[in-house]
Amino acid sequence: xxxxxxxxxxxxxxxxxxxxxxxxxxxxxxxxxxxxxxxxxxxxxxxxxxxxxxxxxxxxxxxxxxxxxxxxxxxxxxxxxxxxxxxxxxxxxxxxxxxxxxxxxxxxxxxxxxxxxxxxxxxxxxxxxxxxxxxxxxxxxxxxxxxxxxxxxxxxxxxxxxxxxxxxxxxxxxxxxxxxxxxxxxxxxxxxxxxxxxxxxxxxxxxxxxxxxxxxxxxxxxxxxxxxxxxxxxxxxxxxxxxxxxxxxxxxxxxxxxxxxxxxxxxxxxxxxxxxxxxxxxxxxxxxxxxxxxxxxxxxxxxxxxxxxxxxxxxxxxxxxxxxxxxxxxxxxxxxxxxxxxxxxxxxxxxxxxxxxxxxxxxxxxxxxxxxxxxxxxxxxxxxxxxxxxxxxxxxxxxxxxxxxxxxxxxxxxxxxxxxxxxxxxxxxxxxxxxxxxxxxxxxxxxxxxxxxxxxxxxxxxxxxxxxxxxxxxxxxxxxxxxxxxxxxxxxxxxxxxx
Numbered sequence: 199x200x201x202x203x204x205x206x207x208x209x210x211x212x213x214x215x216x217x218x219x220x221x222x223x224x225x226x227x228x229x230x231x232x233x234x235x236x237x238x239x240x241x242x243x244x245x246x247x248x249x250x251x252x253x254x255x256x257x258x259x260x261x262x263x264x265x266x267x268x269x270x271x272x273x274x275x276x277x278x279x280x281x282x283x284x285x286x287x288x289x290x291x292x293x294x295x296x297x298x299x300x301x302x303x304x305x306x307x308x309x310x311x312x313x314x315x316x317x318x319x320x321x322x323x324x325x326x327x328x329x330x331x332x333x334x335x336x337x338x339x340x341x342x343x344x345x346x347x348x349x350x351x352x353x354x355x356x357x358x359x360x361x362x363x364x365x366x367x368x369x370x371x372x373x374x375x376x377x378x379x380x381x382x383x384x385x386x387x388x389x390x391x392x393x394x395x396x397x398x399x400x401x402x403x404x405x406x407x408x409x410x411x412x413x414x415x416x417x418x419x420x421x422x423x424x425x426x427x428x429x430x431x432x433x434x435x436x437x438x439x440x441x442x443x444x445x446x447x448x449x450x451x452x453x454x455x456x457x458x459x460x461x462x463x464x465x466x467x468x469x470x471x472x473x474x475x476x477x478x479x480x481x482x483x484x485x486x487x488x489x490x491x492x493x494x495x496x497x498x499x500x501x502x503x504x505x506x507x508x509x510x511x512x513x514x515x516x517x518x519x520x521x522x523x524x525x526x527x528x529x530x531x532x533x534x535x536x537x538x539x540x541x542x543x544x545x546x547x548x549x550x551x552x553x554x555x556x557x558x559x560x561x562x563x564x565x566x567x568x569x570x571x572x573x574x575x576x577x578x579x580x581x582x583x584x585x586x587x588x589x590x591x592x593x594x595x596x597x598x599x600x601x602x603x604x605x606x607x608x609x610x611x612x613x614x615x616x617x618x619x620x621x622x623x624x625x626x627x628x629x630x631x632x633x634x635x636x637x638x639x640x641x642x643x644x645x646x647x648x649x650x651x652x653x654x655x656x657x658x659x660x661x662x663x664x665x666x667x668x669x670x671x672x673x674x675x676x677x678x679x680x681x682x683x684x685x686x687x688x689x690x691x692x693x694x695x696x697x
Contacts, residue, residue, distance in 0.1 A: 202248055203257050203270040205241035206280050206319045209234060210287070214312030221309065224300045228291075231308045235288040238315070242277075242284035249277040250675070254682065254692035256325065264693050265386030269325030271693055274679035275525060276322040279452060282532045283322070283445060285661070287315045289654035290441045293540055296547075296648035297437045305347050314340035314441065321449050325693055327378070327461075328385045330453060331371055334417070338364050341446060344438045345430060356430035363426040367416035374409035377402070378461075388693035390461045391686050400464070407462045407469060414457070418450030420510055421479040424503045428487065431502070432495035432552070436543030439495060443502055444536030448528055451509045455524065458513065459683040473514035478605055481507030481612040488619045494542045494552040494627070497619055498535070501578065504612055505531050508593055511605060515596050521680035523592035526672060530577070530585040530665060537574040537658040541567070544651050545627055554623065559632025564647070568628045573659040575620040577666065580613045585665035588673070 213234030220226040249255055249272050259268040272280070291311070298307050317336030324330050338361070346357040379385055381402065382393040397403055416423040427447070431439055462469075484504025491497045509531070512524025542552060544567055549557050561568045577584035580591075590613055597606040665672055682688050 202241070202245045203255060203272055203323060204259075206238065206245060206284070207270075207316055207323060209238045209241055210312040210316040210319065213238075214309045214316060217308040217312060218306070221306055222304055224303045227303050227308045228295055231291045231294070231312070232288075234312060235284070235291040239281075239284040239288050242281045242319075245272055246277045246281045249274060250678075254688055256692040264325070265384050265389035268329060269386060269388075269693055270323045271325035271387075271689065272323055273682045273689060273692075274675065275452070275455070275683065278525070278529060278675065278679070279322045279448070279532075280319050282529060283315060283318050285658075286441060286444045286532060286536045287311075289536065289540070289658055290437050292654045293440070293543070293651050294437045295650035297435050297543055297651070302347055302435065306343065307347060310340045310343045310347070311438075311441070314344065316340075318445055318449055322452060325387050326385055327387055327390070327457070328375060331368075331375060334371065334449070335368065337446070337449065338368070341442065344442075345434050347438075348434065350433070353433045356433040359426045360430040363416060363423075367413045370409050370416075371413035374406050374413060377406045377409070381406070386693070387456065387460050388690040391463065391690050392694075394461055395464060403462070403464075404466060404469070407458075407466065410457055410462075411454070411469070411473070414450045414453045415476070416450070417447070418454060418510070419447045419480075419503050419506050420450075420476050421483055421503075421507070424480065424484070424506075427503060428496060428499040431499040432493065436495075436539055436546070440536045440539035440543075443498065443539050444532045447502055447506050448509075448532055451506060451513075451524075451528065454510070455513055455521075455683065459521075460686050460689060463686065470514050470516055473510060474602070474605060477507045477510035477514050478608045479507075480504065480510060481608060485612045485615040485619070489615060489622075492554045494545065494554065494557075494623065495539065496552075497623060498538050498542065501616065501619065502535060504616065505535070505578070507612070508590065508609065511609065512593050512596065515593075515600060515602065515605075517596055517600060518677070518680045518684050519599065520593065520596035521683050522673065522676040523589060523596050525676040525679045526585075526592055527589040529672065529676075530589045530662075533658050533661055533665070534574040534577050534586065537655055537662070538571070538578065540651070540655050540658070541571045541574070544647065544655065545571075547651070548647065549632070554626035556633060557627045558630040559628075561628040563632070566652075567647075570652070570655050570659050571628065572624070573662055575623065576617075577662050579617040579620045581617075583666045583669070585662050585669070585672075588666065588669040592673070 254273045256271045317333045320333035419427045488497045488500035512520040577586040580586045594606045
């Protein structure tokens with residue numbers, strides 16, 4: 199069964215290496231990338247099925263026993279995130295056919311994309327905190343390469359901010375790892391769960407925990423560490439923006455969840471109070487930033503920040519229902535946010551701009567695009583019965599259950615402001631008459647709208663609807679994941695056996 203854990207990492211790694219050999223041939227590059235993405239989705243689906251059927255799966259690379267070797271672990275949380283990563287990878291790879299030109303392919307778009315996916319899946323599946331750092335660095339190198347591949351001034355400007363702040367996160371992360379190893383003599387997550395409670399120097403442990411919060415908070419774009427994101431995510435090609443927006447910040451949230459439900463499990467009430475404040479401020483500043491923007495992708499970029507606040511809120515509330523809500527929110531948001539960026543690319547392709555003032559009339563001229571925008575946009579805003587409604591409702595209910603009425607109020611108001619932003623895009627892009635320079639004939643619309651773009655957008659929109667109408671099943675799955683997180687002994691037993 200170890201192959202089930204290895205293949206979601208190995209397949210994109212091998213695909214990235216093979217893509218280097220054919221990068222001068224766009225057709226062969228696309229075929230190889232689609233084949234690899236399809237196999238990756240299949241392997242990820244098998245892993246998710248096995249974990250759901252049989253529980254947490256762990257393996258030791260090279261047969262070195264834990265905690266001395268490299269451990270890979272999949273529980274419900276990591277398995278579903280690997281599966282969603284594979285889905286987004288397949289959608290973005292298909293979309294790339296119409297969005298990525300031959301010059302970008304020759305510069306290495308597909309190898310970098312596959313290495314990014316490899317790093318993301320590695321981060322989700324590693325059972326060792328040092329290897330989590332290694333996979334973070336793989337992600338950083340691949341994402342920076344994708345970000346500046348077009349070599350435009352805006353890309354380089356955004357890329358510099360992106361890499362500098364992420365290098366700061368790396369420095370904080372390495373410092374925290376060094377201190378933690380000095381205290382415990384281990385970096386295996388399951389072994390850390392056993393040894394951290396035995397450390398007498400609680401003050402130093404709490405300082406290490408704050409370092410991890412800062413490092414992962416930068417990766418997740420939590421307040422006040424998010425300013426790099428809106429400076430960068432609107433600059434690369436849409437296919438790259440989509441996978442960035444869907445997945446990169448979620449790796450930071452995943453790392454926070456993993457470390458603070460498995461390693462730092464002692465009483466740190468002040469820490470969770472701090473995280474609650476950070477979550478609330480992340481929601482507020484993100485949604486206000488979005489409301490102030492008038493460029494399609496900038497609005498969506500700021501909304502990544504506000505939605506990350508909801509996920510951090512679930513962790514900070516410390517209840518099983520809140521954790522289930524965070525997991526539901528992760529699944530919903532990855533799909534919806536990636537899809538909204540893909541829709542923005544179709545709009546730009548049809549009307550030549552991302553600026554709202556230069557757009558309009560798409561509801562009348564291309565109703566199917568309007569529908570494909572409406573589904574993820576108003577799911578993000580929390581309209582029933584779409585997936586975002588259930589995710590927000592679970593988190594608000596969790597906050598009310600423990601009398602966090604102020605936080606519930608903030609979450610509800612941010613949801614209403616999200617409606618405002620999505621309505622602004624709807625009114626400007628789809629409802630108002632098109633500017634005179636943008637009157638295209640239906641024939642031109644059909645010629646410029648590629649099936650390679652519409653197919654993944656449609657598939658992700660359908661998945662959003664399925665999650666919404668199948669919310670009970672998704673919630674039960676999220677409850678199972680939250681149960682595992684709330685009882686770390688399940689994870690420890692899977693990795694270390696009976697201790």
